[in-house]
Amino acid sequence: MNQFQYVRVTTPKAAVAAVTKENNSLFLAGGTNLIDLMKRNVMSPEKLVDINKLPLNTIEKTATGLRIGALAKNTAVAEHELVRKSFPLLSMALNAGASPQLRNMATVGGNMMQRTRCGYFYDTAMPCNKREPGSGCGAIGGYNRMHAIFGTESSDRSSKCIAVHPSDMCIALVALDATVLVSGSKGERRIPFIDFHRLPGDAPEKDNTLQKGELIMAVDLPNNPFADHSHYLKVRDRASYAFALVSVGAALNLKGNTIQEARLAMGGVSHKPWRLTEVEQFLRGKPATEATFRQAADVAMKGAKGYGENDFKLTMAPNTLIDALKTAAKNA
Template sequence: MKPFQYLRPSKLKAAIEMVSGDPQARYIAGGTNLIDLMKRGIVAPEKLVDINHLPLKKIEYKTGVLRIGALALNSEVAAHETVLQKHPLLAQALDSGASGQLRNMATVGGNILQKTRCTYFYDTALPCNKREPESGCSALEGINRLHAIFGTETENPAKTCIAVHPSDMCVALAALDADVLLSGPGGERRIKIADLHRLPGANPELDTNLERGELITAVEIRDNAFARNSHYLKVRDRASYAFAIVSVAAALDIDNGQIRSARLAMGGVAHKPWRLIAAEKSLEGQPVTESSFRKAAEVAMVGARGFGQNDFKLKLAPNAIVQALLTAAGIE
């Protein structure tokens, strides 16, 4: 790890100026991902701007909107009374991520912006389009068991990336249609979580649509009717401290045995949290039955593509969708 300058501003404006004016500067909060990247030599910032002293830790509920500060710890959010009452799906997703120790350090903003855990991205001896654009994607012909089955198309094969986004929290936020609040050199703006992360396209090195120097300040979730019937299902290789092979955030608004509306999102299957809008629409007005859920899973899998070792996800993913919906609906 090379030497770096460490700064600790107490004002939001000062922090943004420090990073936006220096391409070699990075924000740091919990550091649970960034420090690993620095140790591996994947990133080597010359300046770290510690934002832990900024007033971005509050979790508050006002007029039908839950606002979670970007510096709120994952463990605090998961245990918060309002989250448990109004958005238990988010609490379930957070509790399934990482380990207790990491959840006590990781922040909401950092969770959103964490990098893929693709082994080829972390191995600097091998080509990786995300780490070094146009160097190639080692996963295509390599060990790709955990890699993407959605959103992998690109006009230029030399820029292909089939890595997946690792966050559990973001899958739940996608299903809950959360807003992400940003501050940057150009002022403040709001963006849907579904629009924040990118598919690889022509620039697999870019994970998000953030502008230079922009900082996540909060996440907002509006009231909805999904608290009673929601479930986060995570399929993984071991019961703790493992990233999802496939995960599903499922939420249903049920009235008299019929589905009024549904929310579905998946993790472990794409370069970003994967919202299943067509499958959601297919559930509207349908009876709460396994048959309805299986039809929705079929709709969800349109366009999915395996790369050899991850072909099993083409069967696992729809089965996981059905199971998550059954559990959310209270059907054993």
């Protein structure tokens, strides 16, 4: 790890100022991915601005829902009574991620800022457009078992990237219509969660739409009617402590057996948490039956594309979606 400048700040304003001013400076929160990346020489910031002392870890009810401070630890969110009761999908997704130790360290903001776990991104001896734009995508034609099946179209082949976003938490947040509150040198702004992460397009080095120096302050969740019918289903190579091959966050509002409203997102399939808006529309007003869910899966898989080793996801993803919907429909 390179020697870096370490600054501890106690106000968001100072944090934003410290990062905005310098080219290669980053916020340090839980560090569970950043320190890892620095150890592997994938990222070498010259300055780390430690934001852990900022007062941004509260979880509180708001007029329209719930506000979760960016520095709330993953464990604290997952176990918070309000989250468990009113946003169980988020609790389930968080508990499906990483390990208890990592969840004790990782923050909500940091979880959103996680970078891909693609092996080519981490091995500086191999090509990776995300790590080194223009160097090529090692995963295309290589080991792409973990990789994306959605949203990989790119205008320029040399900038191609089929990496996936690794977060579980973000699948729940994108499904539940969260908004991200960020603060920058020009003040605060709100970003719909669905627009926070981006597809690789022609700039796979950019994971999200944050501007230089912008600090995630909080995530807002609107109240929802899905608490009784939520399910997060994660398929992985190990029973625990493994990234998703495919995961599905499903939330339903049922009236009798009729779907009033649905919220759906998939993980392990795209460069960003993959919200299934079209499927949600399809499900509205339909009976919560396996037949409906199978049709929904067909809608969900439109445009999916395998890269060889990840072709199995073309089967696993719809299967997992159907299974998650079935379980969500049963929950109460």
